[in-house]
Amino acid sequence: MGSPFLSYTRLDEALRLILSGLxxxxxxxxxxxxxxxxxxxxDLLSPADFPPFDRSAVDGYAVRAEDTFGAGENSPRRLRLVRGKAGPGRAVEVMTGQPLPPGADAVVMLEHTRRKGKILEVLAPVTPGKNVSGRGEDVRKGERVLEGGRRLGxxxxxxxxxxxxxxxxxxxxxxxxxLSTGSELLVPGERPRPGKIxxxxxxxxxxxxxxCGALPVPLGRCPDERGELRRRLGEGVEKGDVVVVSGGSSVGRRDLVPGVVEEEGELLFHGVNLRPGGPTAFGRVGGxxxxxxxxxxxxxxLSxxxxxxxxxxxxxxxxxxxxLRRVEARLARKVASSLGRVDVVRVRLVERKGELWAEPLRVTGSGILSSLTGSDGFFTVPEDTEVVGEGERVEVELWEGISPAPGRARPA
Incomplete structure (x- = not known):
């Protein structure tokens, strides 16, 4: 039994069918x-103010700001060094992050002072609040600090x-x-044999x-045998929230996967107007x-x-x-497409006179992996467009880990 596709489902409709059940x-x-x-x-709300108290933002001395007015290199203000509480004519040594001592309203940076025994010479004035992080300056109690759905970095x-x-x-x-399907498959690193890849x-x-941030559950490789495929599909449904099967999705005699999915559950589409990636199918088994x-x-x-x-x-x-991250670039060469099909054009980014250009790769088939490893990203030609002209602006989606910075782009 098979499920040969007679027409292609539009990409946006295919996505709707996939997402509507999730x-x-x-x-x-x-x-x-x-x-x-x-x-x-x-959403995450702050349970308290942060910082929870006024604190020093630098290493230095906590003082009353008014005691430093008029201070200079040649006219220092002299204060008595004490511990605990600041006050008129007094200074307390503090480190970054320490609570501001009672009686102080500013901090003089260490480099703007000279210490002589128990006397501190202040060489530059400070204003109230200088070098102080106030209570709740970073986050207020009850404030939404992170929204739900945000990826944590x-x-x-x-x-x-x-x-x-x-x-x-x-x-x-x-x-x-x-699950990978195909009787011709070898484990990578296995000794080559005739007719095997x-x-x-x-x-x-x-x-x-x-x-994507998801957890892979590799099930290995499966030969093109309906019974074994059915068993392995059941294993995948049992172990995963999602099942992804590669191979056997077209309409040949050995392309069994869509038919097995239809037998075991429901097949929602078989064939998408995406190139490359047309012989893609989707269904549900066991929900x-x-x-x-x-x-x-x-x-x-690409599928x-x-x-x-x-x-x-x-x-x-x-x-x-x-x-994926996106950058705008000019197209270096005309690209032709076919109406009714979404073409994925793989490109290299090059820099010409300070401007980013997208250089289409010449691709001869859907199996050419070098079209991905040799590209920086891709842009799509919509199904209602036959030609994208040279010099037109296109939006390039970058493969993960690719930087659009000029240092990454290759010079023309």
Missing amino acids: SPLGWEEVPLEEACGRVLFS PAEVGMLACLGLGRVRVFRRPRVSL PDLNLPSLTCAVLS KPVFCLPGFPAACL FTFLVRPALRLLQGLPPDRG
């Missing part, structure tokens, strides 16, 4: 050291620690079952899943989303980027888009 996963609580890269589950984790939190609620990371997709998809991606490596990764990545982001409480 909602963010529940929350889990993790320690701060495991929070980086996770997505905050709900170093600054956000630091803020959590600042608020005295040791653990935080985040969206659960989706588990993604990954190394499996590129499983390692690539594992990396792609991790880059779990199942993606059937092309076996050709470039088509497989993942356009269809799977938004779904994994949604499950983590992020916007259901590709989430």
